[in-house]
Amino acid sequence: MAYQLSRIQPESVIAKAAEELRRFIEAHDLAPGEALPPEVRLSSMLGISRNSVREALRVLDGLGFIEKRPGRGAVVRSRVRALAGSPAGREAIVEGIPVAYQSRMLIEQRCAELAAQRATPAQHAELQGQLARFEETLKRLDFAAAAGVHVELHETLVRIAANPILASMFESVRFTIAEFTEPAPEAFRDPRLPSLHRAICHAIVAGNPRAAGKAVRRHFQANRPRLEVRIRTGSRPGSPGRPRSPHPGERER
16 A cells, blocks of 8 residues: 655644744743744744744744734743643643544534534524624723633534534533633734634524534634643743843842
8 A cells, every 4th residue: 555645734833833932932031021033033043934933923922921012023921830730640631632622623513513504593693793792802902801702602603503412522521621722811812813703603604514614623723733832831821930030230129
């Protein structure tokens, strides 16, 4: 039998680049507010395209490690620290979470297909109303509110599918991996989110199961690099981290 080439997933390149950038921040002890090198330089340092660097920075932005500031490029937002737990526990997380994430994608994909077949006009209106609220919260940069509406959208999709077994599986998987897959407010700065969710809702309203399933798949694939970085590096933002000596000229507080 002829050898079959395995496709290289671009998401893996992005996740690995984001992991390297996170390690760079930690190794150089960069404090909140300090700038990362420009994208052109990072592209050269990592040996990848500038577009891949931009996507990797988007992942770190969504995780809350950095933020993009006009005229300053990417700056550090939070220090990083390792997740607590034993090495055995970390190994179990690394092995199990991607499988659970894939399971949730398949569950919601099937729910979207069923929703496209079963949704009533009233449920169409409910979905469209939630989508409008989601887009409005993003426009006014109210990311905490956007996170709440985002949960409602996904719950509504599953409910409209009207399949109790899928609904039970959704709840079980969702809460098991919530720490890793439920986006932090920072993740809602991703400019792709409105179009990703719009595609799901529009396909359901149009009664197109195939398009609805594909749209859900694209949504989960877009978020996968952020998840990979979280579980492979075992890092999260928001911790003061190890003590840091002040840089020359930096005032002590």
